[in-house]
Amino acid sequence: MNRFEHARDLRQLRFMLSTLRSYEAGNSTLPRLIEDLEELLLSLSDENPAWREQFKTAWSVLEERYTLLLERGEDDVDPASTTTTNQAVRRLTDLVEAELGRREREQPGA
Secondary structure, eight states: OOHHHHHHHHHHHHHHHHHHHHHHTTSSOHHHHHHHHHHHHHHSOSSOHHHHHHHHHHHHHHHHHHHHHHHTTOOSOOHHHHHHHHHHHHHHHHHHHHHHHHHHHSOTTO
């Protein structure tokens, strides 16, 4: 991975973290969170496929929650879904923080 790709990935991971924190603070909706995370994930390099799969698994919990809400005619998290959604957001936050830390310690091209 060259310096440009490394810097871009760090930026995208920071955006992911910011997006997750914004949702946790109540400044974003579940559909917006799902969409933003998907776009950011697609823009990352495939440098760590194992991490990407873990992220997709945790992210899919949010997608499933939202699908269930839509089937009920709702468009955001209801009280019954809050715990599951919050756990998935926490898992995603942990994954992004760990990957960001790992990549910040890494030298591009090393």
